[in-house]
Amino acid sequence: MNRLHTLLVSALLLALATPLAAAPTKDKAKQTNKKLYCWNEGGQKVCGDALPAHAIDSARTEISARSGLTTRQVDRALTAEERVAAEQAARAARSAAMAEEARKRRDHAMAESYATEQELRDSFQERIILLDETVKASQLGIDGRRQTLLSLLRRAGEAELGAKPVSKTLADNIRHQHEELMHQQDMLKQQLLERSVADDDLAAALERYHGMKARRPNQG
Template identity: 50%
Template sequence: MNRFLPKLTGALLLSCALLAGAQDKAGKKLFCWNENGRKVCGDALPASAVDSAREELSGSSGLRIGEVGRALNDEERRAHETEQKRLKAEADAAEAARRRDAALAESYGSEEELRRAYRIRYDLIDESIKSSRLALDNLHQSLRRMLEQAGERELSGKPVAKPMADNIRQQRDSYLELQEAYAHQQREREAIDQQLQEAVARYREMKAPKTDAAPAGTNAPTRG
């Protein structure tokens, strides 16, 4: 019996070695990548292929188990970062809109309350527009009188005094600045029109049952 022990021991050692080899092979990966236009595979990546796109294969079955894209260059990385920022900005805007709509539905008990809040804004901007229009008319009349006086002096052969010329220039600059402010106020009122329409549409959507039909159009207050 003793003479069979060495053979048995050797067989067991061989089996263990084969099993360990099979397990080691099963745990390994094979990598395949393109190098100079041809496909190269190996069980280790050379330094030249670390940034290359590659497939990962099972060491035991040879089946594809994964994939790694190539490393991005500086320009592609910047483009990727820009795209990620854009997507985040869109997600943030969508979340802000969701919170805004929720606050809109909670802040006003009825559509009339919502419209009443906007009427306050309309009253304020309309009063500003009215004041700017009146100031523009007054400045225009004053500037016209000064220009007429300067023209009369020139026609009579008299020079336009420097204080008068400076005053005309200052009045003209003030008139142009006020014109721009007046135009800005008009654009602001148009923006409030748009905001009211959007707010009413969102309010109706938040309050209405999901099966309701689309809301009808909204009307903004008209200027007096």
């Protein structure tokens, strides 16, 4: 009976002692994971063991309190305008990548489709001629739009010199012509860019064409 009593007491003491023994380990783990935060506030560097609410969106450095080494760099939160700009830039990059991939597939298919180099050159020449005609048409349209705008501006200037008000119809027409002129000029810039790379596209397509023909000499 005494032996059983002794075993029960020992077990009880062991059960009571286990949480106490685990507590220092838990505290030690918390101490090991403790971090320091450093951020700029009013042009000065501020550090603390807690990050205040007003500094959550600020750029900061997180440092291990145990080792003193930097564990993380956090950039400041973007403003609404910056987020919109970043999203637009990401969409533009994705669109450019998709367009480039499509161009490569198109050129690859073209190089596969033509039996001779001359057929490939003729195909590109048709594209170049079309681009040249498009550029000329845009330039003529811009010249005509500019002359119309100048005429309207001249009428508005004459009205002002004669101490007469510029009518709303004339003012609206001037604004419309100017917007259309800007739009056409933007289109011309894009067309000129496409024309400027057409020769490079032909050279790249010819290079791929020659490379494929060299790998398969028995196919033409």
